[in-house]
Amino acid sequence: MRILIVGAGVIGLSSAYCLNRAGHDVTVVDRHADVAAETSFGNGGQLSYxxxxxxxxxxxxxxxxxxxxxxxxxxxxxxxxxxxxxxxxxxxxxxxxxxRSDLTTRELLSLSFLSRTLMHELIAAEPQLDFDxxxxxxxxxxxxxxxxxxxxxxxxxxxxxxxxxxxxxxxxxxxxxxxxxxxxxxxxxxxxxxxxxTADCRRFCAGLEGLLRARGVRFVMETGIDRLNVSADGHVFALHDGAPLDADHLVVASGAACASLLKPLGIHVPVxxxxxxxxxxxxxxxxxxxxxxxxxxxxxxxxxxxxxxxxxxxxxxxxxxxxxxxxxxxxxxxxxxxxxxxxxxxxxxxxxxxxxxxTPRGTPIVGPTRFRNLWLNVGHGALGFTLAMGAAALLAERLAGGRHSALHDTFAPAG
Ligand SMILES: Cc1cc2nc3c(=O)[nH]c(=O)nc-3n(C[C@H](O)[C@H](O)[C@H](O)COP(=O)(O)OP(=O)(O)OC[C@H]3O[C@@H](n4cnc5c(N)ncnc54)[C@H](O)[C@@H]3O)c2cc1C
Structure with a gap:
């Protein structure tokens, strides 16, 4: 399937990695010239599982x-x-x-432990990645x-x-x-x-970009998505300068900016x-x-x-x-x-x-929306680097039709 990911931060790139590995035709679009130009640039560097x-x-x-x-x-x-x-x-x-705090801790630990396993597997599988x-x-x-x-x-x-x-x-x-x-x-x-x-999140993103480009993932940079539109048959597509960037599926991974992009569709994420x-x-x-x-x-x-x-x-x-x-x-x-x-x-x-x-509770929002081709991977707050691999794997699994883990329901978008 052709998948367009909006956002080349650590969440968009981890999603691209998992979706590319699952065999999809992936494109990442971002408003900046470089990946990890916003929150994933200079964070605390703690993989705080x-x-x-x-x-x-x-x-x-x-x-x-x-x-x-x-x-x-x-x-x-x-x-x-x-x-x-x-x-x-x-x-x-x-x-x-x-x-509430104990419940959230329990939920996030399940996702962070999954992320740790996947991060360690990634490092073993991709020894060329060098990110301190x-x-x-x-x-x-x-x-x-x-x-x-x-x-x-x-x-x-x-x-x-x-x-x-x-x-x-x-x-x-x-x-x-x-x-x-x-x-x-x-x-x-x-x-x-x-x-x-601990690790450098920006270097992690840059390393993933290099690896993904070599595997055929396209990066459309300096391209801001102005809005998301819905066609008569309920298909969501992204618009840049009035021109559509079409794909079978659209993943919003646009960090702190996600709420304003989603609002016109009637999707209110508490980010x-x-x-x-x-x-x-x-x-x-x-x-x-x-x-x-x-x-x-x-x-x-x-x-x-x-x-x-x-x-x-x-x-x-x-x-x-x-x-x-x-x-x-x-x-x-x-x-x-x-x-x-x-x-x-x-x-x-x-x-x-x-x-x-x-998000107010500190839990990310990962999964499908009421639009059949629109997916979210947003709201990771203070833990985006830590949770990135687990959240991306959940998204890729769900997009492939699987929902083996109880985590899908835990982090699914409301409504
Ligand atoms: C001070 C600080 C310390 C932190 N320390 C840690 C830590 O130690 N460990 C940890 O796990 N996490 C930490 N975090 C949190 C972590 O950095 C974030 O959760 C994570 O970077 C979020 O990644 P993201 O990909 O969702 O967002 P971003 O990195 O912001 O990426 C979103 C991308 O979407 C693009 N975008 C947005 N809107 C559009 C649009 N309309 N069109 C095109 N592109 C668009 C942006 O250009 C951006 O590149 C810290 C955060 C801060 C601020």
Whole structure:
């Protein structure tokens, strides 16, 4: 079948990989000249298979007042005259219960474990892919006893779901990651997950592009899809500059921009942009920087070594579609880095902003729509790199008529 994928980010490219392997004639279309030019460009680089608990959790509501007033809060909400933003916030707040959060964690772990298996199979099958992939393991740091207590509860819960994680005291954290030695007195402890990976998402996408081009996948770049139209017999097709790009099936994988593309068809996906930032430091020889992937839980900042660079990412600002960087947010991220890894934080860094395509519950939307040839793979929020291979495999299986996994129903578009 001829399949057109809108979006050359990590989700569109992983989908293209799985659909090409299934024997389809695949074309990827994107408005930029290069693949991974938007959110998949500079993300945190964490393949975070065991850390999928959603932002919408039971602890969030009590933290909200502080987040709303503190300038350096990890999450910020700027109210706008935008019904979509308010609907998203209400659905988010409704999801902030223990029951909902545990259910979402359970659902996402099933998808992330599938993704891990498929990512490792991909790496074995395609040894030419070079994207700074490391089996780094991950250490999540907690700075007070209450946070550590919550983490232990989560560890026990996730152990029942198959996660291999270990609680460490502050000394053990430093023994595992000596670059934390200076901050040892500030640590209450940490959770170590040996099975987590890190990699460069943009390089992953560029590698997939090369491999797919060699296998006959077409890339139609610098081609924005202005709208989706429906023919009299219910067939959806994409339009660029008034001209149709036809295919048997159309997959929307357009990240944070998907809601506006789908709305004219009457498809309302609850995907809203959550703006984040990253800094990328070139590591000079001898500089003390982490080898393990580190998450500073309270500050919601992640640190991942990508070859000879350190990627630092964090901040979630709910303030619309603008990518314009706020210098105060960059200063916050830089200050966090300097506080945890002083050798690194004072150096020059490449600054970047991106829009997480976030759903209120934190679950992606993958599968068919009420239009027989229109499919979605959107809404992966803070976990798009982590979930990409699993979501793409689900999509390819469903498109081929299969629905062996219960996951199809879990992540299927509503209505
Ligand atoms: C600060 C930050 C840190 C993050 N850290 C991590 C992490 O550590 N681990 C992790 O797993 N995830 C992380 N994420 C999330 C992850 O980056 C995203 O979930 C993922 O990149 C989304 O991929 P995507 O392909 O859906 O979107 P994108 O990468 O944005 O791709 C969508 C593509 O669609 C194209 N497009 C959109 N509309 C149109 C149109 N009308 N016509 C043509 N083309 C169009 C765009 O040009 C774009 O190339 C992070 C995100 C941020 C912002």
């Amino acid at each position: 065991s850390y999928v608990a959603p932002l919408a959790g039971p602890g969030v509501v009590s933290k909200l007042p502080g987040w709303l007033v503190r300038g350096d809060a990890p999450v910020r909400f700027r109210p706008r005259l935008d019904a979509r933003q308010w609907r998203w916030c209400i659905a988010f707040l409704r999801a902030c219960t223990r029951r 992939f490391t089996r780094s393991g991950k250490l999540v740091l907690h700075r007070d006893a209450a946070a550590m207590h919550g983490a232990l509860r989560q560890l026990e819960f996730q152990r029942t779901l198959g996660c291999e994680q270990y609680a460490l005291d502050a000394d053990a954290c430093v023994a595992l990651e000596p670059a934390l030695a200076d901050v040892r007195p500030q640590l209450a402890g940490g959770i170590h997950t040996p099975g987590e990976d 809203y942009p959550l703006k984040g930032y990253s800094l990328t430091f070139d590591l000079q020889p001898g500089v003390r920087a982490p080898h393990v992937s580190v998450t500073d839980f309270g500050r919601k900042v992640v640190y991942a070594r990508l070859g000879s660079r350190l990627r630092v990412a964090g901040i979630a600002d709910l303030e619309g579609d603008s990518l314009a960087p706020d210098p105060r947010r960059i200063a916050t991220l830089r200050a966090e880095t300097a506080a945890l890894f002083p050798d690194v934080g004072s150096g020059a860094a490449v600054e970047w902003t991106g829009l997480r395509p976030a």
